[in-house]
Amino acid sequence: MGKRAQPLLAAALLCLAGLAVAEQEQDWRSRGSSEDKLAQVMRTLPSAAHIMNEMGQRYQNLYWAGKLGQWEFAAYQGEEIVKLVELLQISSPxxxxxxxxxxxxxxxxxxxxxxxxxxxxxxxxFRSMRAQCLACHEKNDHGFIIPPEHPVSAPSVILNLPR
Ligand code: HEC
Incomplete structure (x- = not known):
């Protein structure tokens, strides 16, 4: 590098460092008060819609794991469904x-x-569980959301089904 280029490079580096500092100053994770941080974290709690999107997938996985006789995998999906409902209890009182x-x-x-x-x-x-899904949708003003009685496929790669 020529001698003249060196100050230019130094200036450019300083400029970048300045930008990084400015960014950090705006970053609530490092600069916010504890109250601000808590308020922001609360806003990132998963909504019912987020949780239910995963629920729909686990519902399909559960059905097909049973259909394919993968009982342990089915039991695992059931446990995750329970955990999702418990998460919903916390995030949506x-x-x-x-x-x-x-x-x-x-x-x-x-x-x-x-x-x-x-x-x-x-x-x-599975049918008894589905009835409880429907009942909860009904009670929460989303009775129009009706998971299929017989899901045609399931998303888990473990089940390896056509999609
Ligand atoms: C605590 C009550 C409750 C239970 C239990 C429940 N749901 Fe939901 N579900 C909801 C609510 C509320 C919504 C609408 C979410 C929103 O938009 O706020 C929803 C939405 C959904 C959606 C639509 C998601 C989307 O955005 O595309 C699916 C799929 C779904 N539920 C599947 C199920 C299945 C399957 C079960 C049972 C295994 C189940 N839910 C159990 C309350 C419940």
């Missing part, structure tokens, strides 16, 4: 009571299906 009804009544029948490794028992359990 106004839905907590209706979510509790789901937790108390939706998943009880699956254990028998996994023990017997039996599709008919599983389908019965």
């Amino acid at each position: 106004k839905r907590a009571a209706t979510a509790q009804v789901f937790l108390d009544h939706a998943m009880g029948e699956f254990d028998a299906a996994y023990e017997k490794k039996d599709w008919d028992t599983f389908l019965h359990a």
Whole structure:
């Protein structure tokens, strides 16, 4: 590099460093008060719509895991469904009571299906769970959201189904 270029480069670097500092000053994660930080973090809590988008996928995965006789994977999907409803209870307190009804009544029948490794028992359990999904949608003014009785496919790569 020629001697004349050196001051130019130094100036450019200083300029970049200045920009980085300015950016950091605006960054609530490093500069905000604890109150501001908490308020911002609260705004990032997942909404019911976010949670339910994943719920729809796990619903499909659960159905197809059962259909393909992948019982452990089915049980795992069921556990994740429960965790999603528990998360919703925390992030959307106004839905907590209706979510509790789901937790108390939706998943009880699956254990028998996994023990017997039996599709008919599983389908019965799946239908009971679905009825609780529908009931909760109804109670939360979203009765028009109706997950299919027989999902045609499922998104998990583990199940390797055509989409
Ligand atoms: C606590 C009540 C509650 C339970 C339990 C519940 N849902 Fe939901 N669900 C909602 C609400 C509320 C919405 C609408 C979300 C919004 O826009 O605020 C929703 C929306 C959805 C959506 C649409 C998501 C989208 O944006 O495309 C799907 C799919 C869904 N639910 C599936 C299910 C399935 C499957 C179950 C059962 C395994 C279930 N839900 C259980 C309350 C519930």
